[in-house]
Each structure stands twice: as C-alpha cells, then as structure tokens.
Amino acid sequence: MIGSTQAVVTGVAGFIGSHLAESLLGRGVRVIGVDRRPVSRDPVAARNVAPLTGHPEFRLVEADLADLDLAPHLADTSVVYHLAGIPGVRSSWGDAFADYLTCNVLVTQRLLDACAAARVPRMVLASSSSVYGGTAGRPSRETDLPSPLSPYGVTKLAAERLALAHARRVDTATSVVALRYFTVYGPRQRPDMAIGRVLRAALTGRPLHLYGDGLQRRDFTYVGDVVAATLAAATAPARDEVVNVGGGSDVSMLDVLDCAAGIAGREVPVRREGRQPGDVESTLADLTKARDLLGYQPVISLADGMRLQWKWLLSEDGDEHAGATAG
Ligand code: NAD
DSSP states (O other): OTTSSEEEEETTTSHHHHHHHHHHHHTTOEEEEEESSOTTTOHHHHHHHTTTTTOTTEEEEEOOTTTOOOHHHHTTOSEEEEOOSOOOSGGGSGGGHHHHIIIIIIHHHHHHHHHHHTTOSEEEEEEEGGGTOSOSSSOBOTTSOOOOSSHHHHHHHHHHHHHHHHHTOTTOOOEEEEEEEOOEESTTOOTTSHHHHHHHHHHHOOOEEEETTSOOEEOOEEHHHHHHHHHHHHHSSOSEEEEEEOOSOOEEHHHHHHHHHHHHTSOOOEEEEOOOTTOOSBOOBOOHHIIIIIOOOOOOOHHHHHHHHHHHHHHSOHHHHHHOOOO
C-alpha cells in the first residue's frame, strides 16, 4: 500500500530532501533518511537536518548509496523518495563528471534494483527541467523530445529513463513517478543557486557574479510547492510517469534582481560575467499534467517566496553570511 507509514528519503541532508522529510514527519510518516554527507563535519548538512534530528520517527543513515546495503532499509517501506544526486549544471563539465555519473545514474540503478527486490510499491524520483535543454518558444511539455545541454542534464535524463524502464518490467511491483523540478528556491537553498546568491549579495553588499546578460528566463519554484507535488506523487495513480513541477513564474534574472532590491531596500551590486556553458536561455513548465495527475497547483508567488527566503537568510547566524560567496 503506497499510503502507509514508512518512507525512505535519499538526499535527506540536502536542500529539498530535508524539507520533504520535515513535511513527511509532520504527517505522521516514519522517515529513514539517507545521505552521504557527514552531519558532524558538514555545517550545511547539519543545518539542513537540524529540524529532523531528535524526532522519534526519524532515523538518519549516514552512508553512500553507491555501496550501502539497501535491503534492511527498504523492508516495510511503501515509498522511496529518491532525491540524492549531484545537482548543478556548471560544475558538471570536466573532472567532476565521474561523480555525477556515479551518484545520478549508477546509484539510481542500484536503488531501483533494490526497490524491485524489496517490492517497494512506489519510487518518486527527482528529475530536472535540465533534461529539456530550454523551451521551444512555449512551455515545455513532458512529451517534448528531451535535449539536455549539459552533462548534468544528461545524467538526470539517464536516471529518469532508467526508472521508467524498471517500472515497465512485467515482473516489477515498483511504480515510478519522475518529477522534473524547475529551479527550486526557498529557505536552505543550495548556496550555488541564483536566488540565494542574489539575496546574499543584497545582504552583504558583495557583488553578485551575474552570468550572461541577465535576460535568461526561469520558472522558479518555491520549495514548499515542490514538497506538495512530491507528496502527491507518492499516491498518484501511476505506473511509469514523468511530470513537470514548476512554480508558474516566468521571470528574467534582471526581474529577480529588481525583486531582491525591493525586499532588501537596496540595489544588488553586480559583477558581469560571460554566459556559462550549459546554461539554457529559458525554462518554463507546462503544468497541465501536474494538475491532472497530482492535483498540483503552485501557491507561492516569486515575490512571496523570495521574502520567505530573505527572512530565513536574516535569521541565519552572522558567521555564515561572512563565509558566503556571491560567485
Ligand atoms: P542538494 O545537493 O542540496 O541535495 C542532494 C543530497 O544528495 C546531498 O545532501 C548529497 O550529499 C546527497 N547525495 C548525493 N550523492 C549521494 C550518494 N551517492 N549517497 C548518498 N547521498 C548522496 O540538492 P537539492 O537542490 O536538494 O536537489 C535534490 C534533487 O533534486 C537532486 O537530485 C537534484 O538533481 C534535483 N533537482 C534539484 C533542483 C533544484 O533547483 N534544487 C532542480 C531540479 C532537480
């Protein structure tokens, strides 16, 4: 039964995984959270899991999914939320690719095998808008031909396709919903991501490295909306589906700078840099399928979401601000 009370969340010490686990615990679901980041030595991981630790229904498994014995953790689990992975477009070029391949592709294959063996009813997989490689002059639909423009996007597409291939096996009990998240933001956002960097630059006065002309457009999605869609994907009637999860915003980086200036009450200092390889011109989700299959509708506007992230940033301690880079 998909709706039962134990879930595994991979990538639980990450930005989205930690929010998802918090929400599951709030709904009375027992959560086994897996992450390879050592909470005792990694301050970002420690901060992310802080709201979870101590909860009687939460167990943290600090391990690498590339070699963890998964079976004991999957028994009695009704949903695996597979969010672990190496994110980020720019750093996927070059030497880091081996880690992308291992963590995004090989680990997913391993987990899919383990879910099938344990007869886990549902896997919800974090895929990415990066698989599209940009819009075709209209919002991207799940039926569009994927054409990723970065090694990262290629690994996310491979993971998604692997998951669908597993779900289509005649002998499997594990169904799959792969969610194509569109640029997620909110409290605890990864420090390398745009909105966090913009707000930090507004806060510290240290220049934001703005890549390209600032006219790139993004469909930014608030993390609370992403969590709502991810929870809905656990119980949606599905065998092997791919679904967009966007925020309904279609804004440029210059719009984001304006919004940040309004929130902070000061201009955001900017240092212009060249366009980065792999950065797409625009992303925009067609949310028809998300609405029909998941009952999903984003509810947080970009301005409200940025205000929530700003508030969170202000509540962070001064040391973290001092160490943050806007690059
Ligand atoms: P994050 O880096 O904050 O979290 C990912 C977590 O996965 C990290 O804590 C990391 O330690 C863990 N992890 C990676 N490899 C692992 C392994 N081999 N074993 C155990 N743990 C491992 O990233 P995030 O922004 O929270 O993204 C979560 C997922 O959503 C990723 O799969 C990412 O590709 C996807 N996604 C994110 C966005 C976004 O805008 N943040 C957009 C599209 C897709």
